[in-house]
Amino acid sequence: MEQVRRAPLADQAADLLLARIRAGEWPLGARLPGETTLGPQLGVGRSTVREAIRQLAGRGVLTSRQGSGVYVTALDAPEDWDVVLRRADIVSVIEARIAIESEAAGLAAERRTPADLRALRRALEDRAARRSQIEDHVDADMAFHRAVVTASHNSILVELFDGFVPRLRQAMVEMLRIRGEFGGDDDHDVHTDVLAAISTHDVALAARLSRAHLDSLKENLR
Template sequence: MTVRPVRHRSLVEEAVAELRRLVGTGEWPVGEKLPNEVELSRLLGVGRTTSREAVRVLIADGQLHSRQGSGTYVAAASPVSEFDRELRRSEAHDVYEVRAALEAEAGRLAARRRTGEDVAALRTALAARDAAADRVAFVEADLELHRLVVRAARNPVLTRLFDSFVDALRQAACFVVADDHLHVGAEEEIITRAHHALVEAIAAGDPDAATEATRANLDRTLDELRAREA
C-alpha cells in the first residue's frame, strides 16, 4: 500500500487554484483584463505579494499575459501543454528571425545617430534589465532597452515597425524566458554581455560593433530555438 502524505497548500497555491478556476470556467474569458493588483488581492482575500506570485505562475504557464503600461490579460483557458510549447517554439523562431533583421539595422543606425540623452537612457534601461527580479519584469526591461535602441536610430518607419511588432516580440520573449530548456547557465551570461556590448558600441559610435553585439544576442537565441525544433 502506498499512502501519500497530506500536504497543506500555501496561500499562493490556493490563489493559483482560484485564478485557474476563474480562467478555466470562462468567468474571465480569453482577452479579458484582470483587475489591478489591489483589487485582485481584495477579491482573493490575500495580500498583494500572494496575488502577485499567483499571477506570475499563470503567466509562466501561458494562461495570462502581461502588457507593460496596460495590465494583465487572459491568454489561454488552460495551461499550455508541451505540444503547444513546441508549436510556440516554432512561432518564436519566426518572430526572432524578423527581430534579428530589424534590430541589427536599428543598432547600426543608432551607433551613427545617437545623442548623449539616448546613451544615458540606454544605460539606465540596461541597469533595469540587469536588476529585473522576475521573468515578467525582465521581459519588459529587455523590450524597453531594445525600444530605446530603435528610437536612437532616428528612423520613424523603423520605429513604427517595432511598435507594431512589439506584442509579438513580447509573447515570443515571454516564451523564451519561461522555457527552462533555453538560456540556461553560461548562455544567460553570454547574452547579458552581448547587451552590454551593444550599449557600449552605440555609445562609442561604432556601427559594426553594434551590429555584431545584436547578432551575438539574437542569433544565439535563434540557434537554441532551431535546435529545439530539430
C-alpha cells in the same frame, strides 16, 4: 482630461487607455493605476475599466499579474500586424527582428545623442536589476531593445519593432519558463557590449553584435 461619452463604454475606455499609452503616459513595463483611479479619469465604473483592460490584454498591450497589478507590455497595437504576427512562426519573427534591430543598432551608433545614451544606460541598469521574475526580466529586456531602436531616430523602425513586441514577449516568457534559467551574466554582457559600441559610434560593431545576439536567440528557439 478626456472622458468616455458614448457607448459602448468598454470600447471607448480601451481606446482612451491605448491613446494614453501611445502618448507615452506609461512606458513599457510600467504599472497602470488601479481601477479606482482610472475609473474617474475615464468617467466609467470599475467593471468597465476591467473590461477595457481585458480588451487591451487580448491585443497584447497590457497584462494582468495576480497580486501585482496591470502592466504595459506593448506601446501600440497595430491592427494590420496583429493578424500577421498571430500566424507567424516565432522564428520568423526573430528573423524579422534581426533585419530591423541590426540596422537600428548601426544607425543608433551613428546618430545617438547624449539623451539617447542616458536612456540606454537607464534601460540597461533596469534590465540588470530585474532578473528574479521572468515577466519583469522580459519586459526590461524589451525596453532596452526598444531604446536601441529609438536611438536610431527612424520612426518606421520603431513602429515595426512595437508591432513585434506582443508576439515576441509571449514567446520569450514561455521559452524562459521551459528553460528555467534566464538573466545570466553572459547574456547581460552582450547587451553591455552593444551599448558600448553605440556609445563609441562603432556602427559596424553595433550592428554585428545585435545580429549575433539575435541569431543566438533564434537558435535557442528552434
